[in-house]
Amino acid sequence: MPDANVVRLIREQANIVDIVSAYVRLQPSGKSYRALCPFHQEKTPSFYVSPDKGFWHCFGCGLGGDVIDFVQRIEGLTFPEAIAKLARLLGIRWRPSPTLRREEWMRERLLQLNQWAVDFFERALWTSEVGERARLYLFQRQVSTNTARLFRLGYAPSGWDNLAKAAQEAGFPVGELLQVGLVQRVREGGGVIDRFRDRLIFPIFNAQGEPIGFGGRTLGEGEPKYLNTPETPLFQKRKVLYALHLARQAIRERGEVVLVEGYMDAIALHQAGFPNTVATMGTALNTDTVQILKRYTNRLVIAYDRDSAGLNAVLRSADLFRQHELEVRFVDLPEGTDPDSFVRQAGAAGFRELLERAESLTKFRVTWLVCRYPHATTEGLQAAVRFLATLTDPIEQKSCLQMLAEEWSGRQPERLEALERALHRALVRYWRQQHRQSPQRSPTPSFSSDPLTDPITASLTTTSTIPLGVLQAEQDLMAALVQDKELAQRILASLAPEEFLLSRHQEIARLVKACLEDETFQDLPLLIGELGEEELRQTFSGLSLRDLSWANARNALEDRVHRLRRYRMEQQLRRQRAELLQKLSTGQISKDDPTWQVWQETLRALKLGTR
Numbered sequence: 001m002p003d004a005n006v007v008r009l010i011r012e013q014a015n016i017v018d019i020v021s022a023y024v025r026l027q028p029s030g031k032s033y034r035a036l037c038p039f040h041q042e043k044t045p046s047f048y049v050s051p052d053k054g055f056w057h058c059f060g061c062g063l064g065g066d067v068i069d070f071v072q073r074i075e076g077l078t079f080p081e082a083i084a085k086l087a088r089l090l091g092i093r094w095r096p097s098p099t100l101r102r103e104e105w106m107r108e109r110l111l112q113l114n115q116w117a118v119d120f121f122e123r124a125l126w127t128s129e130v131g132e133r134a135r136l137y138l139f140q141r142q143v144s145t146n147t148a149r150l151f152r153l154g155y156a157p158s159g160w161d162n163l164a165k166a167a168q169e170a171g172f173p174v175g176e177l178l179q180v181g182l183v184q185r186v187r188e189g190g191g192v193i194d195r196f197r198d199r200l201i202f203p204i205f206n207a208q209g210e211p212i213g214f215g216g217r218t219l220g221e222g223e224p225k226y227l228n229t230p231e232t233p234l235f236q237k238r239k240v241l242y243a244l245h246l247a248r249q250a251i252r253e254r255g256e257v258v259l260v261e262g263y264m265d266a267i268a269l270h271q272a273g274f275p276n277t278v279a280t281m282g283t284a285l286n287t288d289t290v291q292i293l294k295r296y297t298n299r300l301v302i303a304y305d306r307d308s309a310g311l312n313a314v315l316r317s318a319d320l321f322r323q324h325e326l327e328v329r330f331v332d333l334p335e336g337t338d339p340d341s342f343v344r345q346a347g348a349a350g351f352r353e354l355l356e357r358a359e360s361l362t363k364f365r366v367t368w369l370v371c372r373y374p375h376a377t378t379e380g381l382q383a384a385v386r387f388l389a390t391l392t393d394p395i396e397q398k399s400c401l402q403m404l405a406e407e408w409s410g411r412q413p414e415r416l417e418a419l420e421r422a423l424h425r426a427l428v429r430y431w432r433q434q435h436r437q438s439p440q441r442s443p444t445p446s447f448s449s450d451p452l453t454d455p456i457t458a459s460l461t462t463t464s465t466i467p468l469g470v471l472q473a474e475q476d477l478m479a480a481l482v483q484d485k486e487l488a489q490r491i492l493a494s495l496a497p498e499e500f501l502l503s504r505h506q507e508i509a510r511l512v513k514a515c516l517e518d519e520t521f522q523d524l525p526l527l528i529g530e531l532g533e534e535e536l537r538q539t540f541s542g543l544s545l546r547d548l549s550w551a552n553a554r555n556a557l558e559d560r561v562h563r564l565r566r567y568r569m570e571q572q573l574r575r576q577r578a579e580l581l582q583k584l585s586t587g588q589i590s591k592d593d594p595t596w597q598v599w600q601e602t603l604r605a606l607k608l609g610t611r
């Protein structure tokens with residue numbers, strides 16, 4: 001890890017406006033700058049940068065942080081990588097620790113080896129006689145020479161050790177060849193053979209265009225049809241999106257990404273004029289790939305084959321999409337085709353039409369359900385109810401219920417109504433059952449457990465029980481607390497940090513208090529930056545860019561403090577009232593009890609209702 005001094009120097013010396021404006025068009029807005037957020041799709045700017053505080057924040061998607069967070073996120077770098085980049089940019093000289101240097105050095109060696117292999121395979125494809133078979137294959141699949149060159153396609157000759165020998169001659173030791181997975185040992189302590197033999201080669205690059213691995217397709221009958229680089233220090237399959245380095249610009253420009261499953265699908269679509277296509281390499285989408293894609297867009301169009309593996313992958317990802325607020329649509333490819341074969345038959349215009357008709361995930365799930373259960377059997381109804389219960393939007397739920405009933409009714413009006421009623425009854429029954437089983441978390445069905453265990457959703461649920469007005473009062477106060485020393489002193493004179501409702505706010509308030517006591521209020525942003533918690537920086541960046549003009553109004557501060565106080569007190573009283581009612585019902589106290597009488601009066605005075 002880079003040492004703390006370098007990190008501190010970067011935070012002090014980096015001009016956040018200069019650095020951010022290399023990626024987004026910033027416009028002055030009061031004391032800060034604003035722009036369209038590069039991390040989510042929007043039409044009106046909600047991305048703000050404060051040069052004074054050295055923080056940025058998007059009020060649309062909630063992301064924010066300091067200059068290091070920004071570079072990490074927009075460039076897709078790890079923390080040490082972002083530090084190295086910024087240090088280089090700012091001319092800060094530092095010595096990487098010996099371990100880091102060794103790691104970086106090793107990584108560089110392995111990348112050079114892979115780059116050498118890309119050239120080796122490419123040469124074999126275009127200039128050797130043995131490459132003829134692969135060239136013929138590309139011709140048959142209608143991949144043009146230009147496209148093949150763009151994707152750096154290659155050919156791995158047959159024979160056991162063509163690459164192994166050539167690589168060693170070029171100065172790469174066997175150890176490194178093993179590390180990147182280009183060769184494998186025949187047996188323990190024995191010699192090595194090439195992993196890829198007589199295969200068409202698809203080099204795999206990361207988003208920065210560095211060669212991290214390879215895929216190989218057999219040209220004959222050999223199994224398996226596709227073979228990939230195993231997991232290596234450079235190549236982690238679940239983080240890879242094929243063709244992203246070629247697609248990322250187009251994804252930003254077009255505002256959406258087309259997702260396919262295979263190499264050939266991605267290549268065919270790029271060639272047909274859909275350069276915003278990437279392939280998920282046969283793995284289902286996961287948190288890692290979704291997070292990578294979210295750097296470029298939150299609109300996904302999925303063009304997977306209609307075979308069940310593809311369908312199931314999409315279905316499993318429904319919760320993932322919801323958690324990451326992705327807008328997902330589904331291309332309905334004709335039975336038995338994939339994007340590659342479809343675009344060859346129907347051309348670019350045909351595929352564009354499919355894209356335009358892409359269905360929402362919900363609509364697709366209805367289609368899938370009906371595909372799987374063509375009739376309204378008990379099993380079908382059960383599956384339908386489980387699916388309907390996951391829809392939180394009542395309008396969407398109703399329209400799905402109607403779609404299902406329509407599909408199953410075979411367009412017979414009398415059956416349609418009966419089916420709608422049956423589905424509705426089953427849904428209500430299902431909810432009641434769920435409610436009885438877990439009264440504290442109704443009516444969310446228990447089988448879609450992901451959103452419930454997700455910490456962010458969980459914290460939002462807690463927040464959402466607080467009335468909006470109270471939450472806004474708290475946020476206003478917190479904004480004043482971090483932005484204005486004088487206001488901070490006034491607020492903390494009447495509110496203790498523990499009196500704020502959200503724990504994140506309490507934590508920041510405690511820090512502000514400590515800074516005021518040390519007379520280091522101006523160092524607060526630096527301190528927050530150093531605490532190393534992204535969530536904390538995100539909350540802080542939001543607060544430090546929040547408007548403070550309300551504070552000029554008379555009693556504005558006092559009103560908000562009062563609001564917060566009153567809410568806390570009400571909550572406390574509610575709890576005590578519940579306890580009293582409990583005691584009353586179990587006969588521990590009676591209504592003639594003086595305690596009870598006093599409580600009734602207090603509650604009435606607070607207009608809380610006495611029941």
Ligand SMILES: [Zn+2]
Pocket residue numbers: 037038039040047058059060061062063
């Ligand atoms: Zn945003």
